[in-house]
Amino acid sequence: MALASRAIGLLALMLVLPARMAEGAAPAQGTSERLAPMLLQLLDEYDRAGEDGVRRMAAARRIELRESARGALLPVILEPSAGISTRQIDAREIEALGGRVDAVSESFVRVLVLPSEARRLAELNGVRVVRTPTLATPVSGFGSIVSESVALTGANVFQESFTGAGVKAAVVDLGFQGLSTVIAAGELPANAITMDFTGTGIESTTPHGVAVAEELMDMAPGVQLYCLKIGDEVDLQNAATYLSQNGIHIANHSVAWVLAGYYDDTGPINDIINSSHDNDGVFWSVAAGNAAQSHWRGPWSDPDQDGRLNFTPTQNTLGLGLSDGTITVFLNWNQYGNSVTNLDLYVLDGTGAVAASSTNPQNGPQDPAEAVSFSYDPARAPYTAEVVWVSGPTTGLDITLFSFDNTFSPAVASSSTMDPADAHGATAMGAIPESSYAQTNPPLEPYSSQGPTTDGRVKPDFCAPDGTSTYTYGTLSSYGTSFAAPIAAGAAALWQQKLGVVAPSEFVSTFVNFARPVGAPIPNSLCGSGELMVSGPTVSCGTAGELIVVLPALLWLRRRRERRALRGSDGTDLARRPQV
Incomplete structure:
Protein backbone atom coordinates (compact mmCIF):
# COMPACT_ATOMS: atom_id res chain seq x y z
CA MET A 1 0.00 0.00 0.00
CA ALA A 2 1.30 3.48 -0.80
CA LEU A 3 1.94 5.97 1.99
CA ALA A 4 -1.74 6.81 2.07
CA SER A 5 -4.17 8.45 4.43
CA ARG A 6 -4.74 7.10 7.88
CA ALA A 7 -6.80 7.97 10.96
CA ILE A 8 -5.04 7.75 14.29
CA GLY A 9 -5.47 6.66 17.85
CA LEU A 10 -2.85 7.85 20.36
CA LEU A 11 -0.43 6.99 23.24
CA ALA A 12 3.20 6.04 24.02
CA LEU A 13 2.86 3.08 21.43
CA MET A 14 1.66 5.30 18.55
CA LEU A 15 -1.27 5.49 16.15
CA VAL A 16 -2.74 6.62 12.68
CA LEU A 17 -5.94 7.65 10.06
CA PRO A 18 -7.49 10.05 5.27
CA ALA A 19 -9.77 13.29 1.31
CA ARG A 20 -9.13 15.13 -2.34
CA MET A 21 -8.59 18.10 -4.82
CA ALA A 22 -6.25 19.43 -7.50
CA GLU A 23 -3.61 22.06 -6.88
CA GLY A 24 -4.78 25.55 -7.68
CA ALA A 25 -8.46 24.62 -7.64
CA ALA A 26 -10.89 26.44 -5.40
CA PRO A 27 -11.71 24.59 -2.18
CA ALA A 28 -14.61 22.26 -2.83
CA GLN A 29 -17.74 22.12 -0.77
CA GLY A 30 -17.57 19.90 2.29
CA THR A 31 -13.97 20.77 3.13
CA SER A 32 -14.71 19.81 6.73
CA GLU A 33 -14.70 16.20 5.51
CA ARG A 34 -10.93 16.56 5.16
CA LEU A 35 -10.66 16.78 8.93
CA ALA A 36 -10.08 13.25 10.19
CA PRO A 37 -12.44 12.05 12.93
CA MET A 38 -9.81 11.81 15.66
CA LEU A 39 -8.70 15.37 15.01
CA LEU A 40 -12.33 16.42 15.22
CA GLN A 41 -12.56 14.75 18.63
CA LEU A 42 -9.77 17.04 19.88
CA LEU A 43 -11.32 20.13 18.33
CA ASP A 44 -14.74 19.28 19.75
CA GLU A 45 -13.08 18.93 23.14
CA TYR A 46 -11.59 22.39 22.67
CA ASP A 47 -15.04 23.77 21.89
CA ARG A 48 -16.38 22.09 25.02
CA ALA A 49 -13.60 22.65 27.56
CA GLY A 50 -11.12 25.08 26.01
CA GLU A 51 -7.35 24.70 26.05
CA ASP A 52 -7.39 22.73 29.31
CA GLY A 53 -9.61 20.13 27.69
CA VAL A 54 -7.31 19.81 24.69
CA ARG A 55 -4.30 19.45 26.99
CA ARG A 56 -5.96 16.62 28.89
CA MET A 57 -7.04 14.73 25.77
CA ALA A 58 -3.71 15.27 24.00
CA ALA A 59 -1.79 14.02 27.05
CA ALA A 60 -4.00 10.93 27.26
CA ARG A 61 -3.30 10.21 23.58
CA ARG A 62 0.38 11.10 23.89
CA ILE A 63 0.28 14.00 21.50
CA GLU A 64 2.98 16.47 22.48
CA LEU A 65 1.69 20.03 22.32
CA ARG A 66 4.11 22.89 21.66
CA GLU A 67 4.03 25.99 23.82
CA SER A 68 3.89 29.47 22.29
CA ALA A 69 3.10 33.00 23.38
CA ARG A 70 -0.34 32.56 21.82
CA GLY A 71 -1.06 29.32 23.68
CA ALA A 72 -0.66 25.58 23.15
CA LEU A 73 -0.02 24.59 19.52
CA LEU A 74 -1.44 21.32 18.21
CA PRO A 75 0.66 19.28 15.76
CA VAL A 76 -1.38 18.05 12.79
CA ILE A 77 -0.41 16.04 9.73
CA LEU A 78 -1.29 17.08 6.18
CA GLU A 79 -1.48 14.44 3.46
CA PRO A 80 -1.32 15.83 -0.10
CA SER A 81 -3.88 15.00 -2.75
CA ALA A 82 -2.99 12.45 -5.41
CA GLY A 83 -0.40 13.85 -7.81
CA ILE A 84 0.66 16.61 -5.41
CA SER A 85 4.05 16.53 -3.65
CA THR A 86 4.56 17.84 -0.15
CA ARG A 87 6.85 20.54 -1.57
CA GLN A 88 3.91 21.94 -3.55
CA ILE A 89 1.84 22.65 -0.46
CA ASP A 90 2.10 26.41 0.07
CA ALA A 91 3.52 27.37 3.47
CA ARG A 92 2.23 30.93 2.99
CA GLU A 93 -1.30 29.64 2.56
CA ILE A 94 -0.89 27.61 5.74
CA GLU A 95 0.28 30.73 7.60
CA ALA A 96 -2.66 32.72 6.27
CA LEU A 97 -4.96 30.11 7.80
CA GLY A 98 -3.22 30.33 11.19
CA GLY A 99 -0.76 27.44 10.96
CA ARG A 100 3.01 27.09 10.72
CA VAL A 101 4.96 24.41 8.86
CA ASP A 102 7.09 22.54 11.41
CA ALA A 103 8.51 19.67 9.33
CA VAL A 104 8.20 18.18 5.85
CA SER A 105 8.98 14.66 4.65
CA GLU A 106 8.48 12.94 1.31
CA SER A 107 4.86 12.04 2.08
CA PHE A 108 3.71 14.28 4.94
CA VAL A 109 3.71 17.84 6.27
CA ARG A 110 3.56 18.56 10.00
CA VAL A 111 1.87 21.85 10.90
CA LEU A 112 1.58 23.55 14.30
CA VAL A 113 -1.69 25.36 14.85
CA LEU A 114 -3.85 26.72 17.65
CA PRO A 115 -6.84 24.43 18.27
CA SER A 116 -9.11 27.41 17.67
CA GLU A 117 -7.78 27.74 14.10
CA ALA A 118 -7.17 24.11 13.16
CA ARG A 119 -10.48 23.64 11.33
CA ARG A 120 -9.44 26.28 8.79
CA LEU A 121 -6.68 24.00 7.50
CA ALA A 122 -9.38 22.00 5.70
CA GLU A 123 -9.53 24.89 3.22
CA LEU A 124 -5.98 24.27 1.98
CA ASN A 125 -5.44 23.58 -1.71
CA GLY A 126 -3.79 20.29 -2.62
CA VAL A 127 -4.53 18.60 0.73
CA ARG A 128 -6.81 15.61 0.98
CA VAL A 129 -6.73 15.01 4.75
CA VAL A 130 -5.78 16.85 7.93
CA ARG A 131 -5.30 14.57 10.92
CA THR A 132 -3.54 13.96 14.20
CA PRO A 133 -0.10 12.29 14.14
CA THR A 134 0.14 8.54 14.20
CA LEU A 135 0.93 7.66 17.76
CA ALA A 136 3.76 5.45 18.91
CA THR A 137 4.84 3.96 22.21
CA PRO A 138 8.13 2.57 23.52
CA VAL A 139 7.81 -1.14 23.76
CA SER A 140 9.16 -0.51 27.32
CA GLY A 141 28.62 -3.85 27.11
CA PHE A 142 29.76 -0.63 26.56
CA GLY A 143 31.19 0.67 29.84
CA SER A 144 31.26 -1.07 33.22
CA ILE A 145 27.61 -2.22 33.16
CA VAL A 146 27.34 -4.88 30.47
CA SER A 147 24.02 -6.40 29.49
CA GLU A 148 23.62 -10.09 30.26
CA SER A 149 22.58 -10.52 26.63
CA VAL A 150 26.20 -10.25 25.50
CA ALA A 151 27.17 -13.59 27.05
CA LEU A 152 23.79 -15.22 26.61
CA THR A 153 23.95 -14.79 22.83
CA GLY A 154 27.64 -15.63 22.49
CA ALA A 155 28.55 -12.09 21.49
CA ASN A 156 31.33 -12.05 24.09
CA VAL A 157 33.16 -14.76 22.15
CA PHE A 158 32.59 -13.00 18.84
CA GLN A 159 33.87 -9.73 20.32
CA GLU A 160 37.31 -11.28 20.67
CA SER A 161 37.65 -10.67 16.92
CA PHE A 162 34.90 -8.23 15.99
CA THR A 163 33.41 -5.30 17.91
CA GLY A 164 31.49 -3.52 15.15
CA ALA A 165 34.37 -1.15 14.46
CA GLY A 166 33.81 0.89 11.32
CA VAL A 167 30.07 0.13 11.34
CA LYS A 168 27.34 2.77 11.72
CA ALA A 169 24.22 1.87 13.70
CA ALA A 170 21.24 4.05 14.61
CA VAL A 171 18.72 3.94 17.41
CA VAL A 172 15.50 5.53 16.11
CA ASP A 173 13.43 6.24 19.20
CA LEU A 174 10.97 8.58 20.92
CA GLY A 175 13.47 10.23 23.26
CA PHE A 176 16.95 10.20 24.76
CA GLN A 177 16.41 11.82 28.14
CA GLY A 178 19.57 11.58 30.23
CA LEU A 179 21.86 10.89 27.27
CA SER A 180 24.59 13.28 28.41
CA THR A 181 24.57 11.76 31.91
CA VAL A 182 24.97 8.24 30.56
CA ILE A 183 27.78 9.37 28.26
CA ALA A 184 29.51 11.04 31.22
CA ALA A 185 29.18 7.78 33.16
CA GLY A 186 31.03 5.99 30.36
CA GLU A 187 28.11 3.78 29.35
CA LEU A 188 27.70 5.33 25.90
CA PRO A 189 30.43 6.77 23.67
CA ALA A 190 31.26 10.45 23.71
CA ASN A 191 31.30 10.49 19.90
CA ALA A 192 27.62 9.49 19.63
CA ILE A 193 25.92 11.53 16.90
CA THR A 194 22.45 12.89 17.65
CA MET A 195 19.67 14.20 15.45
CA ASP A 196 16.33 15.53 16.71
CA PHE A 197 13.66 15.43 14.00
CA THR A 198 10.89 16.53 16.40
CA GLY A 199 12.17 19.99 17.31
CA THR A 200 11.48 19.28 21.00
CA GLY A 201 15.05 18.52 22.12
CA ILE A 202 17.02 15.28 21.97
CA GLU A 203 17.09 14.87 25.77
CA SER A 204 13.36 15.07 26.39
CA THR A 205 10.20 12.97 26.34
CA THR A 206 11.62 9.64 27.60
CA PRO A 207 14.93 7.93 28.56
CA HIS A 208 13.83 4.86 26.59
CA GLY A 209 16.15 5.43 23.63
CA VAL A 210 19.18 5.76 25.91
CA ALA A 211 18.60 2.36 27.52
CA VAL A 212 18.05 0.81 24.08
CA ALA A 213 21.33 2.35 22.88
CA GLU A 214 23.13 0.88 25.91
CA GLU A 215 22.02 -2.62 24.91
CA LEU A 216 23.19 -2.12 21.33
CA MET A 217 26.57 -0.73 22.39
CA ASP A 218 27.14 -3.61 24.81
CA MET A 219 26.64 -6.02 21.92
CA ALA A 220 28.85 -4.05 19.51
CA PRO A 221 31.08 -1.67 21.51
CA GLY A 222 33.01 -0.52 18.46
CA VAL A 223 30.15 0.90 16.38
CA GLN A 224 29.57 4.54 15.53
CA LEU A 225 26.31 5.25 17.35
CA TYR A 226 23.58 7.52 16.00
CA CYS A 227 20.67 8.58 18.22
CA LEU A 228 17.74 9.78 16.08
CA LYS A 229 14.70 11.19 17.88
CA ILE A 230 11.31 10.89 16.19
CA GLY A 231 7.74 11.53 17.26
CA ASP A 232 5.47 10.79 14.31
CA GLU A 233 5.48 9.52 10.72
CA VAL A 234 6.99 12.76 9.37
CA ASP A 235 10.00 12.26 11.63
CA LEU A 236 10.23 8.53 10.94
CA GLN A 237 10.32 9.12 7.19
CA ASN A 238 12.93 11.85 7.59
CA ALA A 239 14.98 9.53 9.80
CA ALA A 240 14.86 6.84 7.10
CA THR A 241 16.08 9.42 4.57
CA TYR A 242 18.89 10.37 6.97
CA LEU A 243 19.98 6.72 7.19
CA SER A 244 20.19 6.54 3.41
CA GLN A 245 22.07 9.81 3.05
CA ASN A 246 24.62 8.90 5.73
CA GLY A 247 25.37 5.32 4.76
CA ILE A 248 23.80 3.78 7.86
CA HIS A 249 22.71 0.20 7.18
CA ILE A 250 21.63 -0.93 10.67
CA ALA A 251 18.77 0.66 12.59
CA ASN A 252 16.89 -0.23 15.75
CA HIS A 253 13.28 0.86 16.33
CA SER A 254 11.87 -0.30 19.67
CA VAL A 255 8.56 1.46 19.10
CA ALA A 256 5.07 0.14 18.31
CA TRP A 257 2.40 2.01 16.34
CA VAL A 258 -1.33 1.27 16.22
CA LEU A 259 -4.20 2.07 13.84
CA ALA A 260 -1.86 2.86 10.92
CA GLY A 261 -3.12 -0.22 9.10
CA TYR A 262 -4.44 -3.66 9.85
CA TYR A 263 -1.10 -5.19 10.90
CA ASP A 264 -0.67 -6.85 7.51
CA ASP A 265 2.47 -5.23 6.01
CA THR A 266 0.52 -2.17 4.80
CA GLY A 267 0.04 1.39 5.99
CA PRO A 268 2.33 4.43 6.22
CA ILE A 269 4.59 3.19 9.04
CA ASN A 270 5.24 -0.15 7.36
CA ASP A 271 5.71 1.58 4.01
CA ILE A 272 8.53 3.69 5.47
CA ILE A 273 10.31 0.69 6.98
CA ASN A 274 9.81 -1.48 3.90
CA SER A 275 11.07 1.21 1.52
CA SER A 276 14.17 1.77 3.64
CA HIS A 277 14.81 -1.98 3.76
CA ASP A 278 14.03 -2.77 0.11
CA ASN A 279 15.56 0.30 -1.56
CA ASP A 280 18.32 1.43 0.82
CA GLY A 281 19.41 -1.93 2.22
CA VAL A 282 18.81 -1.03 5.86
CA PHE A 283 18.50 -3.84 8.39
CA TRP A 284 15.70 -2.76 10.76
CA SER A 285 15.53 -4.56 14.09
CA VAL A 286 12.21 -3.77 15.78
CA ALA A 287 10.38 -4.73 18.95
CA ALA A 288 7.61 -7.28 18.44
CA GLY A 289 5.52 -5.46 21.04
CA ASN A 290 4.40 -6.01 24.62
CA ALA A 291 0.73 -6.57 23.85
CA ALA A 292 0.08 -10.31 24.29
CA GLN A 293 -2.04 -9.56 27.38
CA SER A 294 -3.61 -6.35 26.08
CA PRO A 410 -10.27 -12.17 27.76
CA ALA A 411 -7.02 -11.44 25.95
CA VAL A 412 -5.87 -13.03 22.69
CA ALA A 413 -2.08 -13.35 22.46
CA SER A 414 -1.97 -14.52 18.84
CA SER A 415 -1.59 -11.81 16.16
CA SER A 416 -0.67 -9.21 18.81
CA THR A 417 2.27 -7.69 16.92
CA MET A 418 1.81 -4.04 15.93
CA ASP A 419 3.39 -1.91 13.23
CA PRO A 420 6.14 -2.12 12.11
CA ALA A 421 6.77 -5.58 13.57
CA ASP A 422 4.43 -6.99 10.91
CA ALA A 423 6.40 -5.35 8.07
CA HIS A 424 8.37 -7.62 5.76
CA GLY A 425 11.25 -5.15 5.97
CA ALA A 426 11.52 -5.46 9.75
CA THR A 427 13.20 -8.16 11.81
CA ALA A 428 10.80 -8.42 14.74
CA MET A 429 12.16 -9.51 18.10
CA GLY A 430 10.21 -11.20 20.87
CA ALA A 431 11.47 -11.42 24.46
CA ILE A 432 12.57 -14.30 26.70
CA PRO A 433 13.55 -13.63 30.35
CA GLU A 434 17.32 -13.50 30.72
CA SER A 435 17.06 -15.92 33.65
CA SER A 436 15.53 -18.56 31.34
CA TYR A 437 17.48 -17.94 28.15
CA ALA A 438 19.96 -20.79 28.76
CA GLN A 439 17.18 -23.33 29.22
CA THR A 440 15.87 -25.69 26.57
CA ASN A 441 12.60 -24.37 25.15
CA PRO A 442 12.44 -21.40 27.53
CA PRO A 443 9.13 -19.56 28.07
CA LEU A 444 8.42 -16.24 26.40
CA GLU A 445 7.74 -13.21 28.51
CA PRO A 446 3.96 -13.33 29.07
CA TYR A 447 3.57 -9.91 27.45
CA SER A 448 5.76 -10.61 24.41
CA SER A 449 3.62 -10.09 21.29
CA GLN A 450 3.02 -13.10 19.10
CA GLY A 451 2.16 -13.74 15.47
CA PRO A 452 1.00 -14.56 12.97
CA THR A 453 0.32 -11.28 11.22
CA THR A 454 -3.28 -10.67 10.21
CA ASP A 455 -2.37 -11.77 6.67
CA GLY A 456 -0.91 -15.04 7.96
CA ARG A 457 2.88 -14.52 7.96
CA VAL A 458 5.15 -15.75 10.76
CA LYS A 459 6.24 -13.08 13.22
CA PRO A 460 8.24 -12.43 15.34
CA ASP A 461 11.41 -13.48 13.55
CA PHE A 462 13.56 -14.31 16.61
CA CYS A 463 13.64 -13.83 20.36
CA ALA A 464 16.35 -12.30 22.55
CA PRO A 465 16.72 -11.71 26.29
CA ASP A 466 15.06 -8.97 28.29
CA GLY A 467 15.17 -8.15 31.99
CA THR A 468 18.82 -7.25 31.50
CA SER A 469 21.00 -4.54 33.03
CA THR A 470 21.51 -0.95 31.89
CA TYR A 471 22.74 2.20 33.59
CA THR A 472 19.43 3.89 32.72
CA TYR A 473 17.02 1.34 34.22
CA GLY A 474 19.30 -0.51 36.64
CA THR A 475 20.35 -4.10 37.28
CA LEU A 476 18.18 -6.76 35.63
CA SER A 477 15.46 -4.17 35.05
CA SER A 478 15.25 -3.51 31.30
CA TYR A 479 12.02 -5.37 30.58
CA GLY A 480 10.13 -5.54 27.31
CA THR A 481 10.72 -6.43 23.70
CA SER A 482 12.28 -2.96 23.39
CA PHE A 483 15.44 -4.45 24.85
CA ALA A 484 15.39 -7.61 22.78
CA ALA A 485 15.45 -5.64 19.52
CA PRO A 486 18.84 -3.90 20.01
CA ILE A 487 20.44 -7.28 20.66
CA ALA A 488 19.74 -8.17 17.03
CA ALA A 489 20.91 -4.74 15.83
CA GLY A 490 24.17 -5.15 17.75
CA ALA A 491 24.63 -8.68 16.41
CA ALA A 492 24.15 -7.38 12.87
CA ALA A 493 26.83 -4.73 13.50
CA LEU A 494 29.31 -7.43 14.56
CA TRP A 495 28.59 -9.41 11.44
CA GLN A 496 28.78 -6.33 9.22
CA GLN A 497 32.34 -5.73 10.39
CA LYS A 498 33.14 -9.32 9.43
CA LEU A 499 31.22 -9.48 6.13
CA GLY A 500 31.12 -5.85 5.01
CA VAL A 501 27.93 -4.16 3.85
CA VAL A 502 25.52 -6.90 2.79
CA ALA A 503 21.80 -7.13 2.10
CA PRO A 504 19.62 -7.28 5.24
CA SER A 505 18.59 -10.80 4.26
CA GLU A 506 22.19 -11.93 4.78
CA PHE A 507 21.99 -11.00 8.46
CA VAL A 508 18.68 -12.82 8.80
CA SER A 509 20.07 -15.94 7.11
CA THR A 510 23.07 -15.88 9.44
CA PHE A 511 20.85 -15.57 12.49
CA VAL A 512 18.65 -18.43 11.26
CA ASN A 513 21.72 -20.65 10.94
CA PHE A 514 22.80 -20.04 14.54
CA ALA A 515 19.38 -19.70 16.21
CA ARG A 516 18.43 -22.17 18.94
CA PRO A 517 14.92 -23.52 18.31
CA VAL A 518 12.12 -22.59 20.69
CA GLY A 519 8.89 -24.50 20.23
CA ALA A 520 7.80 -26.35 17.10
CA PRO A 521 7.56 -26.25 14.18
CA ILE A 522 10.36 -23.88 13.22
CA PRO A 523 9.70 -21.11 12.44
CA ASN A 524 6.66 -20.46 14.62
CA SER A 525 4.60 -17.50 15.73
CA LEU A 526 5.96 -17.47 19.27
CA CYS A 527 9.68 -17.07 18.66
CA GLY A 528 10.18 -17.29 14.91
CA SER A 529 13.37 -19.17 14.13
CA GLY A 530 14.29 -19.30 17.82
CA GLU A 531 16.68 -17.66 20.25
CA LEU A 532 19.13 -15.24 18.68
CA MET A 533 22.73 -16.45 18.90
CA VAL A 534 25.57 -14.43 17.40
CA SER A 535 27.69 -17.50 16.75
CA GLY A 536 27.68 -21.24 17.24
CA PRO A 537 28.96 -23.36 20.12
CA THR A 538 32.56 -23.08 21.37
CA VAL A 539 34.57 -26.24 20.75
CA SER A 540 37.59 -27.08 22.94
CA CYS A 541 39.65 -30.12 24.02
CA GLY A 542 39.08 -31.79 27.39
CA THR A 543 41.74 -33.30 29.64
CA ALA A 544 41.56 -36.65 27.86
CA GLY A 545 41.63 -35.06 24.44
CA GLU A 546 37.88 -35.43 23.90
CA LEU A 547 35.96 -32.62 22.23
CA ILE A 548 33.81 -30.52 24.54
CA VAL A 549 31.03 -28.38 23.08
CA VAL A 550 30.05 -25.43 25.27
CA LEU A 551 27.00 -23.39 24.39
CA PRO A 552 27.63 -19.69 25.13
CA ALA A 553 24.43 -19.41 27.18
CA LEU A 554 25.37 -22.38 29.37
CA LEU A 555 28.82 -20.91 29.93
CA TRP A 556 27.14 -17.65 30.93
CA LEU A 557 24.84 -19.50 33.36
CA ARG A 558 27.83 -21.04 35.15
CA ARG A 559 29.60 -17.69 35.38
CA ARG A 560 26.39 -16.01 36.59
CA ARG A 561 26.12 -18.50 39.46
CA GLU A 562 29.76 -17.91 40.34
CA ARG A 563 29.29 -14.15 40.19
CA ARG A 564 26.34 -14.26 42.59
CA ALA A 565 28.77 -15.41 45.30
CA LEU A 566 30.94 -12.32 44.78
CA ARG A 567 29.20 -9.90 47.11
CA GLY A 568 30.61 -7.45 49.61
CA SER A 569 29.56 -7.19 53.22
CA ASP A 570 27.01 -4.55 52.18
CA GLY A 571 25.42 -6.97 49.69
CA THR A 572 26.90 -5.16 46.69
CA ASP A 573 27.59 -7.33 43.66
CA LEU A 574 31.36 -7.02 43.42
CA ALA A 575 31.32 -8.35 39.87
CA ARG A 576 29.38 -5.23 38.82
CA ARG A 577 31.69 -2.67 40.39
CA PRO A 578 33.63 -0.64 37.82
CA GLN A 579 37.18 -1.84 37.32
CA VAL A 580 39.87 0.65 38.35
Missing part, protein backbone atom coordinates in the same frame (compact mmCIF):
# COMPACT_ATOMS: atom_id res chain seq x y z
CA HIS A 295 -4.91 -7.49 22.70
CA TRP A 296 -8.05 -9.09 21.34
CA ARG A 297 -8.72 -10.23 17.78
CA GLY A 298 -11.59 -12.14 16.24
CA PRO A 299 -14.38 -12.15 13.66
CA TRP A 300 -17.62 -10.26 14.16
CA SER A 301 -19.89 -12.45 16.28
CA ASP A 302 -23.30 -11.50 17.65
CA PRO A 303 -25.19 -14.70 18.46
CA ASP A 304 -27.74 -12.89 20.63
CA GLN A 305 -28.30 -10.27 17.89
CA ASP A 306 -28.14 -7.31 20.24
CA GLY A 307 -25.81 -5.33 17.96
CA ARG A 308 -22.80 -5.81 20.23
CA LEU A 309 -19.66 -7.81 19.48
CA ASN A 310 -19.30 -11.03 21.47
CA PHE A 311 -15.76 -11.52 22.82
CA THR A 312 -16.71 -15.05 23.89
CA PRO A 313 -19.84 -17.05 23.05
CA THR A 314 -21.50 -15.65 26.19
CA GLN A 315 -19.65 -12.36 26.83
CA ASN A 316 -20.14 -9.12 24.87
CA THR A 317 -17.97 -6.96 27.11
CA LEU A 318 -14.17 -6.87 27.30
CA GLY A 319 -12.78 -6.54 30.81
CA LEU A 320 -10.19 -3.80 31.32
CA GLY A 321 -7.55 -4.47 33.97
CA LEU A 322 -6.52 -2.23 36.84
CA SER A 323 -4.60 0.96 36.11
CA ASP A 324 -3.15 3.82 38.12
CA GLY A 325 -3.65 6.46 35.43
CA THR A 326 -5.12 6.97 31.99
CA ILE A 327 -6.40 4.06 29.93
CA THR A 328 -6.54 4.23 26.15
CA VAL A 329 -8.25 1.54 24.08
CA PHE A 330 -7.91 1.25 20.30
CA LEU A 331 -10.25 -0.50 17.88
CA ASN A 332 -9.81 -1.13 14.16
CA TRP A 333 -10.95 -3.63 11.57
CA ASN A 334 -10.06 -4.99 8.14
CA GLN A 335 -11.62 -2.37 5.86
CA TYR A 336 -8.75 0.06 5.21
CA GLY A 337 -9.35 1.88 1.95
CA ASN A 338 -13.11 1.28 1.99
CA SER A 339 -14.69 1.28 5.44
CA VAL A 340 -18.24 0.26 4.59
CA THR A 341 -19.04 -0.94 8.12
CA ASN A 342 -19.56 1.59 10.90
CA LEU A 343 -18.63 0.46 14.42
CA ASP A 344 -18.47 2.46 17.66
CA LEU A 345 -16.43 1.90 20.81
CA TYR A 346 -17.70 2.45 24.36
CA VAL A 347 -16.19 2.05 27.83
CA LEU A 348 -18.63 1.42 30.68
CA ASP A 349 -17.98 1.73 34.39
CA GLY A 350 -19.12 -0.72 37.07
CA THR A 351 -22.64 0.74 37.12
CA GLY A 352 -23.03 0.47 33.35
CA ALA A 353 -22.66 4.22 32.81
CA VAL A 354 -20.64 5.35 29.78
CA ALA A 355 -17.16 6.46 30.89
CA ALA A 356 -15.82 7.14 27.38
CA SER A 357 -16.89 6.67 23.80
CA SER A 358 -15.65 6.99 20.21
CA THR A 359 -18.32 7.25 17.52
CA ASN A 360 -16.46 8.32 14.39
CA PRO A 361 -18.34 7.80 11.12
CA GLN A 362 -17.20 5.12 8.70
CA ASN A 363 -18.90 5.26 5.31
CA GLY A 364 -16.09 4.85 2.79
CA PRO A 365 -13.17 7.28 2.94
CA GLN A 366 -12.60 7.24 6.71
CA ASP A 367 -10.26 4.76 8.33
CA PRO A 368 -11.93 1.86 10.15
CA ALA A 369 -10.69 2.94 13.58
CA GLU A 370 -11.89 4.21 16.95
CA ALA A 371 -9.99 5.20 20.11
CA VAL A 372 -11.05 6.17 23.62
CA SER A 373 -9.09 7.44 26.60
CA PHE A 374 -10.23 8.05 30.16
CA SER A 375 -8.87 8.45 33.68
CA TYR A 376 -9.15 5.25 35.69
CA ASP A 377 -11.17 5.78 38.89
CA PRO A 378 -11.08 2.77 41.26
CA ALA A 379 -14.41 3.88 42.72
CA ARG A 380 -16.06 3.36 39.31
CA ALA A 381 -14.33 0.06 38.53
CA PRO A 382 -14.57 -2.48 37.06
CA TYR A 383 -14.48 -1.01 33.56
CA THR A 384 -15.45 -2.87 30.41
CA ALA A 385 -15.30 -2.10 26.69
CA GLU A 386 -18.06 -2.70 24.14
CA VAL A 387 -18.00 -2.66 20.34
CA VAL A 388 -21.36 -1.65 18.90
CA TRP A 389 -22.52 -2.16 15.31
CA VAL A 390 -24.04 0.95 13.70
CA SER A 391 -24.40 0.05 10.03
CA GLY A 392 -22.93 -1.93 7.15
CA PRO A 393 -22.13 -5.57 6.41
CA THR A 394 -20.49 -7.83 9.00
CA THR A 395 -19.64 -10.78 6.74
CA GLY A 396 -15.87 -11.28 6.72
CA LEU A 397 -15.35 -8.54 9.32
CA ASP A 398 -12.15 -9.07 11.34
CA ILE A 399 -11.74 -6.94 14.46
CA THR A 400 -8.75 -5.98 16.65
CA LEU A 401 -8.47 -4.12 19.96
CA PHE A 402 -5.28 -2.99 21.70
CA SER A 403 -4.42 -1.04 24.82
CA PHE A 404 -1.11 0.45 25.95
CA ASP A 405 -1.97 0.77 29.62
CA ASN A 406 -3.76 -2.30 30.93
CA THR A 407 -4.67 -5.91 30.28
CA PHE A 408 -7.80 -7.36 28.67
CA SER A 409 -10.06 -10.15 29.86
